[in-house]
Amino acid sequence: MNTRTASGIVLASLASFGLAAHASAEELAIAIHVEPSHAMFKVGERLKEAIESETDGEYTVTLLGTEVGGERDHLEGASFGEYVIALGGSMPMTLYAPEFSAADLPFVYGSSDQARQVYEGDTGDLINEQLISQGNMRLVGLSARNPRNLTSNSPVETPEDIQGVRMRVPEIAPWIKIWEEIGALPSPIAWPEVYTSLQTGVIDMQENPVDLIHAGGIHEVQSHINRTEHVYSFFHWLMNEDFYQGLSDENREIILGAIEEATAWGDEMVANGQADLYEQLQELGMTVVEPDVDAFREAAEPAIREIAESYHPAVRDYVMSLLE
Numbered sequence: 001m002n003t004r005t006a007s008g009i010v011l012a013s014l015a016s017f018g019l020a021a022h023a024s025a026e027e028l029a030i031a032i033h034v035e036p037s038h039a040m041f042k043v044g045e046r047l048k049e050a051i052e053s054e055t056d057g058e059y060t061v062t063l064l065g066t067e068v069g070g071e072r073d074h075l076e077g078a079s080f081g082e083y084v085i086a087l088g089g090s091m092p093m094t095l096y097a098p099e100f101s102a103a104d105l106p107f108v109y110g111s112s113d114q115a116r117q118v119y120e121g122d123t124g125d126l127i128n129e130q131l132i133s134q135g136n137m138r139l140v141g142l143s144a145r146n147p148r149n150l151t152s153n154s155p156v157e158t159p160e161d162i163q164g165v166r167m168r169v170p171e172i173a174p175w176i177k178i179w180e181e182i183g184a185l186p187s188p189i190a191w192p193e194v195y196t197s198l199q200t201g202v203i204d205m206q207e208n209p210v211d212l213i214h215a216g217g218i219h220e221v222q223s224h225i226n227r228t229e230h231v232y233s234f235f236h237w238l239m240n241e242d243f244y245q246g247l248s249d250e251n252r253e254i255i256l257g258a259i260e261e262a263t264a265w266g267d268e269m270v271a272n273g274q275a276d277l278y279e280q281l282q283e284l285g286m287t288v289v290e291p292d293v294d295a296f297r298e299a300a301e302p303a304i305r306e307i308a309e310s311y312h313p314a315v316r317d318y319v320m321s322l323l324e
Contacts, residue, residue: 025057031064031074031083039211039273040087040235041065043143043266050258055251079135081240086137088236090172096137097130099312102319104233106178107293107300109322112144115232123314132241140244141237141259144267146209146274147229151222153204155289159183159299168194168206174307175231181303182296195221207231210277211270219284226289228296237263297323 028051032044041063048061064083068074071091078086093101102108102118109115119127119142128138150156150167163183169175171188179186184205189197191212197203198221206218213225237259247255278288301323308319 025060028059028061028084029064029082030061030085030087031068031077032087033066033069033071033074033089034087036065039266039270040143042269043262044087046265047258047262050262051255054254054258058251075135075137075238078137078238078240081136081242083240084243085140085237085239088238090233092131092135092137092139092236092238093127094172096135097127099310100127100130100315102308102311102315104172104231105304105307105319106148106175106230107228107297108304108319109232112147112232112234114322115234116142116144118315118318119234123312123318126312126314131238135238136241137238138241138244139236140239140256141263143235143237143263144270145233145235146211146270146277148207148209148231148233149213150205150207150226150228150230150291151213151218151286152224152226153222155224155287156205156226156228157289157291158295162205165205166203168197168203174303177307178300178303182299191216194218198222210274210281214277214281219281219286223285224287224289225278225281226291228291228293230293230296 030044030048032041034040044063048063051059051061064074068077071088072095074083074086075088075092075095077083090101090104093103100118100123103115117123119139124139131137131139150162152161152165154161156162159182165184167179167184167186168189169179169186170191176186176188187203189203191208194203194206194208195216195218198206198218206222207228207230208216208218210225213219244252282288304319304323308316311319
């Protein structure tokens with residue numbers, strides 16, 4: 001056998017080995033219920049790249065979006081193992097760990113860091129026990145969202161400015177109760193209908209993070225953005241428990257590390273983008289108002305205390321401590 005023939009056999013063998021290794025790569029599906037332009041999808045893209053590169057191709061990652069359903073569909077898919085990871089908003093806590101769903105309670109927290117403490121330490125362990133027993137998923141990452149603000153067609157500086165006002169809020173019972181306590185008339189309306197409802201006068205105000213206010217063109221039907229920053233919430237990254245338990249120690253460390261890096265990168269992107277969005281909204285004609293948030297908190301406190309009684313004692317006590 002000549003040298004050229006031998007080299008050819010070796011190269012062919014290496015190519016064959018490479019194809020076999022590629023063919024044996026395990027495919028992981030991550031379900032993300034937002035559009036590809038959304039910051040959380042970009043976090044998913046970064047996570048995909050990290051997992052594939054750091055496991056040397058042992059895993060290939062497919063990102064799935066709204067083409068396979070909405071948030072609840074994705075969570076149920078991850079629970080059953082159809083998806084390895086699913087992104088959730090507030091829904092996973094409401095569905096699978098309601099006793100701990102306090103992190104997005106309005107007018108309680110002054111920062112994302114304060115709200116994040118609900119998920120840390122012993123409480124975090126208890127949350128995962130609930131998520132695993134009720135949904136066969138564990139929380140493996142949190143992504144901070146922009147705080148929610150109130151928009152209107154006149155300045156909102158104190159609770160007196162929203163008495164009897166028709167306000168759109170999501171269909172989340174504690175949120176409705178708190179806004180009623182403050183004095184508004186909350187109306188649960190689906191997000192796609194909010195613009196038209198404001199335009200036609202069905203509602204007078206709405207509340208949302210600054211990114212959705214900008215993306216939804218709310219500046220065209222509302223003149224003021226009032227920085228109540230009343231909700232600091234998170235996106236939840238949830239992993240199928242069977243997949244988690246089946247990982248080798250090495251791959252578990254790699255994947256959890258990739259999630260930690262990708263979510264930290266996403267938090268920085270979201271935080272840095274907020275100032276630009278406020279500036280853009282002002283350029284589009286909106287006036288930014290700095291309300292008396294303490295006055296809103298004081299008005300909301302009776303409802304918050306009543307709601308907190310339904311939480312696990314560890315969460316209830318933490319919420320109560322922030323009201324002192």
